[in-house]
Amino acid sequence: MNETLRNIKTRRVVREMSEEPVEREQIETILEAARWAPSGGNLRPNRYIVIKAAETRRLLRLVAPGMFQRAPVLILICTNWQVVEAHGLTARDRALLIDIGTAAQNIMLATHALGLAAGPVTSYSKEAVRIILNLPAHYSPEMFICIGHKAASARQGMRAWQKITWRDLTHWERF
């Protein structure tokens, strides 16, 4: 199978990670993959905050019930509202959410391609994250991607979904 297609198909969210560190060069490769994600109107409103410090990660886990991993690296995807407003867009513009999704997927696929593990997290207190990371008012914290090495003990999640094929999700031509 083509390497890109194999990478897409074998990526799974990992919620149990070891403390083994991730190399700086690997993080930069992942951030570059995010940079090449498609962006509505080529606006590129996403900004990325990389968190490695153990104490900051501990504080973030306290305010993020959806973060089951103890990942050595967190990438927080933020929307920069100065960029959005400079182009006359508002929070109602769906491209902003889609941009977060395209970046998140590029980050997760690049991470998987490097032999590392990734898991997205959207369940957290935005206000608490804002305070912990000292975010300026024009940055909103949209999605964490936890990055690390899969723990030897990690379980496989969502087995029922593995039975669903693209045919179950697709209509041809008309509904």
Ligand SMILES: Cc1cc2nc3c(=O)[nH]c(=O)nc-3n(C[C@H](O)[C@H](O)[C@H](O)COP(=O)(O)O)c2cc1C
């Ligand atoms: C928008 C979005 C939000 C998500 N939020 C969380 C989260 O807060 N915590 C978590 O453990 N997984 C989260 N996930 C991961 C999904 O649960 C996961 O992608 C799904 O169960 C399918 O598993 P797979 O990606 O391994 O195929 C999120 C995924 C998406 C796309």
